[in-house]
Amino acid sequence: MAAENTIFQKVISLCSRHSYIFKAQQRCASGLYELGPLGMELKHNICTEWWYSMVTSQGNVYGVECPSINRELQHRHFTKTTGNATNDANTEHENESCRQEEDDHLYSVPSSVFRTSLYQGTLLQYLHIKDLANKQLPFGTAQKGTCFRHRREQGADRFIFDTQEFTQLSVQYYCFPNTAAQQLDSWQRQRLDWWRKFAENPSNFTATDIQTKDQVQTLDIQYKFPWGPDTIERIYNRGQLPMDELLRWMNEGEVDCKRRVDAAGIDQGSAKDGGKKDLVDMLKARHGRKQTLPHTIEMTTCVESGMLAYLLDGFSEKQDVAQSTQKSPPKGPLQVMTFHSKLAPIKVAIVIKGSAARALQEISQYLQGEFRKSNMNVIEMDRTLTLQQMYRRADAMGVLFTIFVHEDTVKDGTIGIRSLGEAIVQGQHITQVKEFVLRHINHE
Known part of the structure; x- marks a missing residue:
């Protein structure tokens, strides 16, 4: 463990010297890091390869992008602190004026309004993606975006592994319920193969057994870090729960869902009777001739954790052959990043x-x-x-x-x-x- 920690410190030092990654210089920037030119290129290349693997080469997975601010939480904070609110009784002009006040108020809101994952924004795109996929299962939604951890785990500094601001890569894959277990197994193999494909030491990348909690199955893809195996990607079998959650948002008139329901011509006011059935039917997709609420397989990874895994995986030290033939003072072993x-x-x-x-x-x-x-x-x-x-x-x-x-x-x-x-x-x-x-x- 002592030797691994020494290697960890050497990698951190190398990243700082050669413009990969270094701690943010601004005040009050604890837990934040800046990327230099090499770090930015490495991150870009990882994201590009992920996008090709998960979107471009799949044929039935479509990319989206959503705001990093949770508008619902922003609205609640604005209403609580100012006493103003938008509702259906307000005129369109009053609503627009109030929204502008919320935007002006944005810079004083707490960090809790910034998203911690891409889950909600990606799920809200479900209806658009279903139409693009001709309502035929399976299909998926992919997103790349900035997320925030409100609290960093206490303990030893783990560099960029759990930095407070991070880039998340996420895919929600919608499938026929009877095939969900098979899809989970298939995606686990694909994702583990993907991580190992780019590794110098593939055996350091492993997958855990499936765990079940609150009706959700999860498994992790892990890398052998100096502090022990830790997660770089998590895969979920969420079952029908995301569709149930999306239905609840629609019934409650969530702002982001209301526009989608109105566009489909569904009357939310009748949700207690026939309207609820209309909403359920609206979420259903086809599998052959059958109409069903799909089950969801979700894959999420933090790019910065993956970057650190590949930096540690590629680091090695070798004897400097050129140095041994010269009379100049020794400068230590040759550090190689492969x-x-x-x-x-x-x-x-x-x-x-x-x-x-x-x-x-x-x-x-x-x-x-x-x-x-x-x-x-x-x-x-x-x-x-x-x-x-x-x-x-x-x-x-x-x-x-x-x-x-x-x-x-x-x-x-x-x-x-x-x-x-x-x-x-x-x-x-x-x-x-x-x-x-x-x-x-x-x-x-």
Whole structure:
């Protein structure tokens, strides 16, 4: 455990030195973190791969976006503190005026009006998604958004694992009741395979057994953190409970639901008799020829927890071979951050070596442009650094390939290319280097 905690501290230090993640600098920002360029790229790449896996490649899952402010809680706080309220008896002008006052009042509301999960906003989109899916089960709704923890767990600092402001990724998947258990099992396998796909040490990602509480089945996908296995994604079989909850919101005239009910031509005033049946029928979807209230499988993950898992998973230390052959004072082992090629923040770093500065700079700019056309993030290394310093910097940043542009490049088009963590520099012709890098990235 002591060794794992030492590695944890080394990862935190590396993240701060190389613009991954560091504590927020503002006052009263305890428990908050800022992302530097590399951290932002890593987060973006994780979210992109998640979206492709959960939405783009599925065919029956649709993305939505909802406000991060819970308007119902905001309205209640506004009414309590000002004595003003909007109701059906008010004129449209009075309602609009009152809503504007609520918006102006927003900056004084407590943090409790900010959402803690994407659950409610995603569920409120159900009717729209059902129509888009031609009312045919199964189908799903996906959302990515900022959420807030009102209290951070006491105890040891766990870096970004439980930061107060976080990005949640969520899918609600609606299915025929008889297939819910099968869907839970299928999604568990898919999600665990997804996490392991991008890992250096896949065995550190595991799934728990199913637990049942209050009619809801849950299982967790966990990573082996320094403090022990902890959850990076939770999968629920919520059964019919979300549909029951959505029906209750409709019957109670919740603001967000009222607009959807009105659009469907349902009279809420008659909900106590025939209107209630209309609302139930409105929620039903088809499975073959049958009409039913679907059961819901939900998957939620905190991106920051996943980022920390991959940072710890990819960190290693190696003997610095170049250092052992030099007389300079030892600088410790070589720290290497190894990411899957799809997640790596920087794919290519270019180093200019030689006196033909102008010609080499033009070649560097050409290569950078070619890599960026293929959606690869590329940087140019500081030429004032020694070769050893460049290696250490590139490896700590997780750069997949370091390309050396030198005087021979001008003469015969030869460049040098070094892979992450390797001491050997291979020769390659400049016309083949882009294909070489792309082949490696697409192969993984």
